[in-house]
């Protein structure tokens with residue numbers, strides 16, 4: 001059972017045509033194993049989080065009761081993208097596991113919604129939000145090393161409080177960017193293979209081998225997204241993370257949560273500018 005399905009071209013050449021769809025189950029099971037493993041780890045083995053130092057009282061006194069976290073535009077983007085992503089996964093994979101329906105039109109329409117939402121996000125995050133907030137920095141690396149050493153029982157100071165996003169969230173974002181962009185770029189070209197009424201149908205745009213590799217990459221990115229979305233939803237509904245999930249609905253975080261987990265020097269919050277986009281980060 002290979003990872004890729006092959007076919008013979010009219011010229012007798014072996015060409016890849018799809019990712020092997022049994023990998024859907026591999027991704028779903030891997031996602032499930034991660035959830036169960038993580039839940040067991042947190043319940044029985046994880047130690048309480050300890051951070052270096054305390055936030056000085058004069059700094060803490062300036063933090064508002066509700067800390068702005070996501071602007072309305074960022075929240076709308078998130079939920080539109082999430083709806084498109086779920087629609088894409090459902091329309092792509094239900095037919096592959098035996099639930100047949102005319103899925104292709106719904107699929108590319110959801111694909112266009114995802115593409116438009118991601119284009120919006122790139123422009124919004126580049127010019128209105130703090131673009132750097134979601135990419136790992138030097139402090140993240142130093143803190144990751146401190147956390148690793150402490151987990152292994154070695155001597156190291158506790159990590160600092162987080163900036164806006166912990167390293168784990170930044171790494172997740174990086175991986176989903178790669179999988180999402182791979183699915184989008186290949187998906188837009190694949191629209192030339194089907195009748196959409198938007199783009200002229202042109203199956204001869206690329207040769208058989210290029211099309212085949214494109215379908216394989218599209219399917220591989222999509223299958224990766226099954227596990228990535230499972231992990232994301234799992235963290236969103238974990239009891240200790242509900243406060244973060246709620247902030248993606250209402251836009252703000254509790255002051256107590258902010259002071260416990262975030263470093264005002266690394267994620268500056270200004271009570272007076274709660275409504276200002278510029279001060280908020282991605």
Ligand code: HEM
Nearest residue numbers: 018088092108111112183184187188190191193215219222
């Ligand atoms: C979560 C993201 C996505 C997932 C999980 C996904 C998954 C899939 C899968 C598994 C297929 C079947 C491929 C095959 O038969 O080898 C497919 C086909 C297709 N996808 Fe996506 N896709 C995603 C995003 C997109 C996007 C963003 C677009 C367009 C902008 C798109 C457009 C298409 C088209 C047009 C086809 C049909 C190709 C054909 O039947 O010839 N997809 N997708």
